[in-house]
Amino acid sequence: xxxxxxxxxxxxxxxxxxxxxxxxxxxxxxxxxxxxxxxxxxxxxxxxxxxxxxxxxxxxxxxxxxxxxxxxxxx
Amino acid sequence: xxxxxxxxxxxxxxxxxxxxxxxxxxxxxxxxxxxxxxxxxxxxxxxxxxxxxxxxxxxxxxxxxxxxxxxxxxxxxxxxxxxxxxxxxxxxxxxxxxxxxxxxxxxxxxxxxxxxxxxxxxxxxxxxxxxxxxxxxxxxxxxxxxxxxxxxxxxxxxxxxxxxxxxxxxxxxxxxxxxxxxxxxxxxxxxxxxxxxxxxxxxxxxxxxxxxxxxxxxxxxxxxxxxxxxxxxxxxxxxxxxxxxxxxxxxxxxxxxxxxxxxxxxxxxxxxxxxxxxxxxxxxxxxxxxxxxxxxxxxxxxxxxxxxxxxxx
Numbered sequence: 577x578x579x580x581x582x583x584x585x586x587x588x589x590x591x592x593x594x595x596x597x598x599x600x601x602x603x604x605x606x607x608x609x610x611x612x613x614x615x616x617x618x619x620x621x622x623x624x625x626x627x628x629x630x631x632x633x634x635x636x637x638x639x640x641x642x643x644x645x646x647x648x649x650x651x
Numbered sequence: 652x653x654x655x656x657x658x659x660x661x662x663x664x665x666x667x668x669x670x671x672x673x674x675x676x677x678x679x680x681x682x683x684x685x686x687x688x689x690x691x692x693x694x695x696x697x698x699x700x701x702x703x704x705x706x707x708x709x710x711x712x713x714x715x716x717x718x719x720x721x722x723x724x725x726x727x728x729x730x731x732x733x734x735x736x737x738x739x740x741x742x743x744x745x746x747x748x749x750x751x752x753x754x755x756x757x758x759x760x761x762x763x764x765x766x767x768x769x770x771x772x773x774x775x776x777x778x779x780x781x782x783x784x785x786x787x788x789x790x791x792x793x794x795x796x797x798x799x800x801x802x803x804x805x806x807x808x809x810x811x812x813x814x815x816x817x818x819x820x821x822x823x824x825x826x827x828x829x830x831x832x833x834x835x836x837x838x839x840x841x842x843x844x845x846x847x848x849x850x851x852x853x854x855x856x857x858x859x860x861x862x863x864x865x866x867x868x869x870x871x872x873x874x875x876x877x878x879x880x881x882x883x884x885x886x887x888x889x890x891x892x893x894x895x896x897x898x899x900x901x902x903x904x905x906x907x908x909x910x911x912x913x914x915x916x917x918x919x920x921x922x923x924x925x926x927x928x929x930x931x932x933x934x935x936x937x938x939x940x941x942x943x944x945x946x947x948x949x950x951x952x953x954x955x956x957x958x959x960x961x962x963x964x
């Protein structure tokens with residue numbers, strides 16, 4: 577739950593408005609462009625001191641939360 | 652003039668020629684390298700054999716360093732990435748994405764890696780992956796463009812990374828070179844100015860359009876599909892803009908409309924159906940010169956402006 581809140585903060589900051597995000601929210605709905613996505617990945621990696629890898633094919637926010645939690649657990 | 656870029660690449664002048672698809676071949680690349688800059692062959696969407704052939708041709712035309720620009724969205728990107736390592740090409744620049752997955756193999760082959768970036772986050776990401784420098788390209792440039800301008804992007808990238816930064820987008824003469832230095836860059840990449848070089852094999856119609864262009868002659872289309880492109884206004888660009896603005900036109904139709912348009916401009920010189928990519932400085936390009944004259948004139952102007960100026964470039 578904590579990760580989702582942090583992610584909500586990062587995604588909202590990137591979009592410039594408060595986003596109503598649930599684990600089911602898809603990245604298609606959020607409609608970030610490629611530079612936004614790079615920015616989001618860098619922010620997550622710096623915030624958690626983790627590496628998410630180059631090719632993330634994720635469809636929902638919940639999948640990203642799981643990926644972050646997994647990377648943090650394996651640190 | 653010596654800068655961090657000339658030292659990194661072992662070249663005479665801090666000018667890289669843009670990797671223009673369908674245009675930047677062995678002829679132009681070798682001419683720019685022979686002029687003391689860094690010539691670039693565009694791998695565009697071509698397969699490894701085509702690019703290897705251009706590399707071999709370039710090596711017969713120059714013994715100076717040159718590079719290959721790899722478009723990361725190319726369907727042949729994996730084979731081309733492998734081939735440039737086999738060929739031990741001196742320099743690779745990349746466009747349209749994050750080349751991190753190729754960095755290890757290219758470094759092992761001794762290649763200097765310089766990705767084109769359009770944001771600070773991407774610059775930081777590729778720096779961490781181990782690249783040697785970045786080209787910060789603003790939306791004044793021709794071809795695929797980002798939103799940020801060179802004036803805004805370059806100093807922010809300079810602040811974000813420790814590796815050398817090369818400025819691109821909107822640079823066409825010595826004034827642009829000095830401006831790039833003022834923003835913290837140690838060199839420039841120029842594309843549009845080289846379009847009219849004698850050694851550039853692009854169609855005659857293309858050169859005429861660039862020579863005739865003025866300040867407001869370019870426009871950007873393709874934002875709807877997420878791949879904005881700057882080109883000289885003509886029937887093709889105006890029709891594309893109309894289709895793009897019409898919500899009844901599906902994305903697939905738009906995509907189909909764009910297919911082959913760059914080849915039609917660069918190779919066939921089709922004035923109405925071609926997409927003539929060029930940057931906003933096209934209006935400053937008014938004469939045909941050899942690559943050597945272009946590099947010489949740009950650097951002479953920059954040198955004169957830099958007289959007495961002590962900058963750490």
